[in-house]
Amino acid sequence: MILTVDVGNTRIKAAVFEGDTALENFVFEKKELEKKIEIILKKFPDCTDLVAASVGQIEKEAFLTFENVLKIHFLTHEDAFPFANKYATPKTLGIDRMVLAAGAVLQFPQKNRLVIDAGTCITYDFIDENDNYLGGAISPGLRLRYESMHNFTARLPLLTLEAPVSYIGNSTTQAMHSGVVNGFVYEIDGFIDEYRRQFSNFIIILTGGDAEFLAKRLKNTIFANSNFLLESLSQTYQYKIDND
Ligand SMILES: Nc1ncnc2c1ncn2[C@@H]1O[C@H](COP(=O)(O)OP(=O)(O)O)[C@@H](O)[C@H]1O
């Protein structure tokens, strides 16, 4: 049994895996890390390994208190990944994006793949059928759009996500919901259309905290898999063990 931990910029997601099956999922804040892991391990005492990837402000040291009960693996760029990294700055590529790309390659062999992770930021990652990681895009996520409009203006309120009533927002709040949500949806559909012009065939994986909200609003039909990063962590770890 392995415990996978994904430290994002907004929150931490974790899951216990038995083979390929996620037995239970957990979501918590950075400050709760130690306490939550203790609770998870009490509930799943058969966990033997912990595999973590972090793009947030949590480093390997945070997990070392559990070293005497679990084998800890904190993924880094030095690990084995099942693709050729063609990013011009491979060392600055987010470890979460590397794990997503690894999961896409391992779950969908010999296909062009586009991974869209709608988290704090939206990340787009393209891995071609020859397993070359080509790159993609980074843009502000849904909540970040609401927060940055509030933080960088004098008059815009801080709103929480709401589906807009119409494209033509008839009030400040409706205009903001229209701008954030419709802008978000148009951006993603626009990126997908652009990739289609370049690659006739590819599969799309949509994940992240806003994936489900998004999936039903896109012109392109895509199924959301909110668990894709955690699944990919488990598979990347297995790949590392097999290739060590
Ligand atoms: N309880 C929640 N707390 C924070 N964000 C949430 C919550 N539920 C849904 N979200 C949405 O999830 C997005 C963050 O996604 P997530 O995948 O958790 O980010 P990250 O992996 O970067 O930490 C935000 O844009 C927000 O709209």
Ligand SMILES: CC(C)(COP(=O)(O)O)[C@@H](O)C(=O)NCCC(=O)O
């Ligand atoms: C782009 C990100 C901030 C996304 O983080 P997230 O939204 O998953 O919290 C993260 O992948 C990151 O810090 N990347 C480093 C830059 C890069 O990937 O090129």
Ligand SMILES: [K+]
């Ligand atoms: K992301």
